[in-house]
Amino acid sequence: MKILEAKNVTKIYGENAGAVYRALDSFDLEVEKGEFVVIMGPSGSGKTTLLQLLGTIDRPSAGQIWIDQEEVSQLNENQLADFRRKRLGFIFQDFHLLDALSLKENLILPMVLDKRPVDEIDRRCNQLAESLGIAEVLHHRPFEVSGGQKQRTAAARALIHRPSLILADEPTGNLDSKSAHSLMESLQRLKTKEAGTVVMVTHDPATASYADRVIFIKDGKAFQEVRSSGDRSHLYQQIIHVQTVLGGGEGIDIPTARF
Numbered sequence: 001m002k003i004l005e006a007k008n009v010t011k012i013y014g015e016n017a018g019a020v021y022r023a024l025d026s027f028d029l030e031v032e033k034g035e036f037v038v039i040m041g042p043s044g045s046g047k048t049t050l051l052q053l054l055g056t057i058d059r060p061s062a063g064q065i066w067i068d069q070e071e072v073s074q075l076n077e078n079q080l081a082d083f084r085r086k087r088l089g090f091i092f093q094d095f096h097l098l099d100a101l102s103l104k105e106n107l108i109l110p111m112v113l114d115k116r117p118v119d120e121i122d123r124r125c126n127q128l129a130e131s132l133g134i135a136e137v138l139h140h141r142p143f144e145v146s147g148g149q150k151q152r153t154a155a156a157r158a159l160i161h162r163p164s165l166i167l168a169d170e171p172t173g174n175l176d177s178k179s180a181h182s183l184m185e186s187l188q189r190l191k192t193k194e195a196g197t198v199v200m201v202t203h204d205p206a207t208a209s210y211a212d213r214v215i216f217i218k219d220g221k222a223f224q225e226v227r228s229s230g231d232r233s234h235l236y237q238q239i240i241h242v243q244t245v246l247g248g249g250e251g252i253d254i255p256t257a258r259f
């Protein structure tokens with residue numbers, strides 16, 4: 001079953017200001033339920049623009065986007081806010097946790113906003129905290145725990161309401177390699193267990209190597225796609241190869257020994 005379909009999506013910035021810039025150009029994307037898709041590409045290629053459009057944070061200049069059968073371009077602002085809260089989960093590079101709240105309070109926020117029963121919230125919270133290895137620190141506040149623990153809390157928050165689609169923007173960007181691997185392994189495990197669907201932007205080939213499929217974009221257009229055969233090290237090599245062809249060394253990260 002298709003969870004996401006983007007057809008001919010174009011984003012033009014500066015249309016009213018004279019300095020027109022086509023950040024995405026007739027971009028197509030289809031993602032099946034349970035798939036883990038990574039978007040890669042040089043700096044300025046349109047990755048964040050794409051994620052913002054898929055996350056309904058911005059609207060395309062042209063084209064259509066369906067998420068879980070809903071054509072999001074047709075929704076008004078109130079409907080979009082509701083749609084985002086109920087059907088999407090977000091993970092950001094800088095965690096976006098509220099310092100005034102404990103990790104548990106941060107984690108359960110989407111279910112509290114949705115007025116779910118307390119026992120259901122507690123059950124789901126404990127289940128995710130266990131899976132993500134943060135059960136011991138749930139009563140700490142964000143500034144009292146490590147970056148990895150913060151990001152695992154943010155990941156749990158993105159998953160807690162079982163959204164149709166999880167969007168992640170450089171989730172390992174602020175993590176050391178051990179925490180990055182631990183986060184990706186937990187996400188992969190949970191994705192399989194809960195049939196979650198993930199679209200993630202990353203510059204890091206090691207993070208990307210957990211994907212089922214990696215789509216490379218360049219100048220706002222799809223450039224190439226590689227699929228996992230189930231062997232992470234093979235996908236990693238393929239990613240490095242495409243990055244070399246794609247970037248010619250310019251604007252791409254030099255692969256580190258993070259794998």
Ligand SMILES: Nc1ncnc2c1ncn2[C@@H]1O[C@H](COP(=O)(O)OP(=O)(O)OP(=O)(O)O)[C@@H](O)[C@H]1O
Pocket residue numbers: 013014021022023041042043044045046047048049050
């Ligand atoms: N609000 C905006 N107004 C004008 N131009 C923009 C705006 N946002 C992005 N752009 C331009 O659109 C292009 C794509 O930007 P985008 O942020 O999507 O790239 P990216 O692939 O995410 O880059 P990076 O890897 O550096 O984050 C860039 O040239 C950028 O300068």
